[in-house]
Amino acid sequence: MTARENALGQPIGAPVPDWTPRAAPPRAMMQGRSCRLEPFDPARHAAPLFDAYAQDRAGRIWTYLPYGPFDSAGAFARFADDTLCGDDPLFHVVVETETQRPLGVASFLRIDRANGVIEVGHINFAPALQRTVAATEAMYLMMVRVFDxxxxxxxxxxxxxxxxxxxxxxxxLSFVYEGTFRQATVYKGRNRDTAWFAITDAEWPAVKRAFEAWLDPANFDGDGRQRLGLAEIRARMAG
Incomplete structure (x- = not known):
């Protein structure tokens, strides 16, 4: 958005006409072709998620999260009951369409309805979900909910x-790097400098077109390999 000047010649932000606070994200499924996202339900999701995460025997997926790893299904279930059932963060489970297995989680958090700002975080994908079409589609579906x-x-x-x-x-995934907040938090007894990225509503239409082109079945060969990467598609669309 382009800055303007007020009557005193001072720079001010561009107007946002008819702005009203946004609604909170609903507890509703997001359906795609390769996956769906369901609000976390401990009775249905905790045990299969623990099993999927257990395939990461070295525990690498937990390194940059403020919790985990968990040494038993019971410990994970207790954590899930305490942490994954709230409204902010609002956790969703990624269920792969082909296998119907819950294979990861992602959440909406820091939900600022007044200013129309929301964060995606607590992303934790089991090895079976990483680097798959479903992993990318899950992120796309969450963007569609936020913007559209x-x-x-x-x-x-x-x-x-x-x-x-x-x-x-x-x-x-098209997020733009905006800077690093030094010594932002302490977790697991160590410092965290936090890198910030974002997509704005002005950028979303082009981002969405690239996602849809990448997710098109025609972009994959008979073995499921992508013909064009997401970044390559964005570059071609940008001319």
């Missing part, structure tokens, strides 16, 4: 600045 269904202005991604895989994922 709810009309938010800004969608944020934050991570430990040392978390190189998360930073690469953010950039691949």
């Amino acid at each position: 269904e709810l009309g938010y202005r800004r969608y944020e991604w934050k991570c430990d600045a040392l978390n190189a895989p998360s930073r690469r994922a953010a950039e691949r």
Whole structure:
């Protein structure tokens, strides 16, 4: 948005006409082709999620999260009851269509309805979900809810600045790096510098077109390999 000047010649932000606070994200399923996202239900999701996460025997998926790993299904279930059932963060489970298995979680959090800002976080995908079409489609479905269904202005991604895989994922998914907050938090007894990324509603139409082109079945060969990467599609669309 372009800055303007007031009557005193001072720069001010562009107007946001007819702005009203946004609704909170609903507890409703998001359906795609390769996956669906369901609000977390401990009775249905805790045990199969623990089993899926247990395939990461080294515990790498927990390194940059403020909790975990868990040494038993019971410990994970207790954590899930205490942490994954609230409204902010609002956790969703990624269920793979082909196998009907819950394979990961992601949440909406820091929900700022007044300003139309919302964050995606607590993303934790089991090995079976990582680097799959379903993993990408899950992120796309959450964006559709934020921008198309709810009309938010800004969608944020934050991570430990040392978390190189998360930073690469953010950039691949079209989030724009905005800076690093030094010594932002302490977790697991160590410092975290937090890298900030975001997509705005002005950027969303082009981002959405690229996602839809990437997710098109025609973009994959008979073995399920992508013909064009998401970044390559964005570059071609940008001319």
